[in-house]
Amino acid sequence: MFQKIEGVVIRTTDYGETNKIVTFYTRELGKISAMARGAKKPKSRLASITQPFTHGYFLVQMGSGLGTLQQGEMLSSMREIREDLFVTAYASFVIELTDKATEDKKRNPFLFELLLQTLQYMNEEVDPEILALLYQTKMLPVLGLHPAWDACAICRQSDDFAAFSVREGGFLCKAHAAQDPYSFPISEAAAKLLRLFYHFDLNRLGNVSVKPETKRQMRKILNAYYDEYGGIYLKSRRFIDQLDKLQP
Helix, strand or coil, X not given: CEXXXXXXXXXXXXXXXXXXXXXXEECCCEEEEEEXXXXXXXXXXXXXXXXXCCEEEEEXXXXXXXXXXXXXXXXXXXXXXXXXXXXXXXHHHHHHHHHHHCCECCCCHHHHHHHHHHHHHHHCCCCHHHHHHHHHHHCCHHHCCXXXXXXXXXXXXXXXXXXXXXXXXXXXXXCCHHXXXXXXXXXXXXHHHHHHHHHCCHHHCCCCCCCHHHHHHHHHXXXXXXXXXXXXCCHHHHHHHHHHCCCC
16 A cells, blocks of 8 residues: 655664665654665665655555655755754754654654654754754653643642752752752753743744753753653764763
């Protein structure tokens, strides 16, 4: 059976001398993989449409096992992403997180739109670090994780936040911050942004300007929470940490 799908290439794996196994996140089917025969050949009609980040329509011959990619129509190569090392790093984080956090053939049109919009914004030179943090925050419910963003994780009342506790699973107010000696101190700006990102509609994103220290604080909190509860190891995160050391 042939099926036309709209998707984003989130992973490729070399298979033999000339073939690739391509993993897409699609609007219609969620995450699927297909064999792209001859795609490693420079003159192959499948070579350009099977690059990571590519958005397009793809015709796949579906079967009981691995499908076969027959042809594709590119809608965007996301060229601006590829031309900047830092943007590529954050975009790689986004697609790797999508791959690791989702199951095969589990349809989620909301997640497809979130992924596509995030990459499109990156391609339009919106701050890639902020977009990656926003995406990482919004992926928490996909993994079944729901931190206490709206009230203190202990008293469930105050929103006068002073720290984030991985152990307690959310923000701690000033009165209870000392109850977890391993909690992360948090600024008002970082707490407000994490809360906003969790509930925020990406369609409403405008110009975003966030101080580097606030972004580092948010990333540290999200990474610690993912490490404790997410069970996901991302190679791209390690690369981002290395790039971060190059920043002033």
